[in-house]
Amino acid sequence: MPRERGQKVVATNRKARHDYLIEDTYEAGVVLTGTEVKSLREGRASLVDGYAFIDGGEIWLDAVHIPEYTEGTWNNHAPRRKRKLLLHKHEIIKISHRTAQGGYTLIPLSIYFSDGRAKIELAVAKGKREYDKRQALREKQDKREADRAMASRRNLGD
Structure with a gap:
């Protein structure tokens, strides 16, 4: 089966650019379960209330709504669970220094598939x-x- 090429945007957080002044953006991988990936491939997700935080040297995404997969069984995922983001260690350190300054927060701007893999565009932003x-x-x-x-x-x- 050939792999997908290019980008397919699933959801964007349009309100984020209105509410925040975007300083830096990063592309991060996301640790997802199978039913979450299938739900995203159907184009279903909401980033409106989503935010990210650093805990123990890892970045976590919270409050992003990925609805349950309609064809899923009893082992379907929780729609608003905490999800781990995959970034290089030097990027995590750089982000943690920025957010420690105060006034800065981590918000997801978009979720998309890049060459078949789910990615999140994460922004270091300051509230307007x-x-x-x-x-x-x-x-x-x-x-x-x-x-x-x-x-x-x-x-x-x-």
Whole structure:
């Protein structure tokens, strides 16, 4: 059976980019059970409440919802269990120093399959204040309006 090539995104955490200022991103492998992989292949997962933490030199992903596999039997997985992330030791040390500074947290941005293996895009992020969120939204709306004005101006010139 030939292996999959490329990336297939299963779920993204779109709210994370609104709520947090992303500093660094890392690609991490995930330790999953068979039914979790099958559920992900069906495109079912939610990263909304998910976060990661370091415990004993290992990084763990918590509160990510991977629903039970519909065809699973009595040995189906728990939907919101703690899952171990696979990173190099020097990356874990670098992340732990960043999060120890204070104000930084680890959040999952997306879960995807890369060449048939489940991966998590993990971000070291700092929480935005309410006025930062409003400012970013205002900038986005201004850019959209400017693009519209430019497009309508171009269409009038044709």
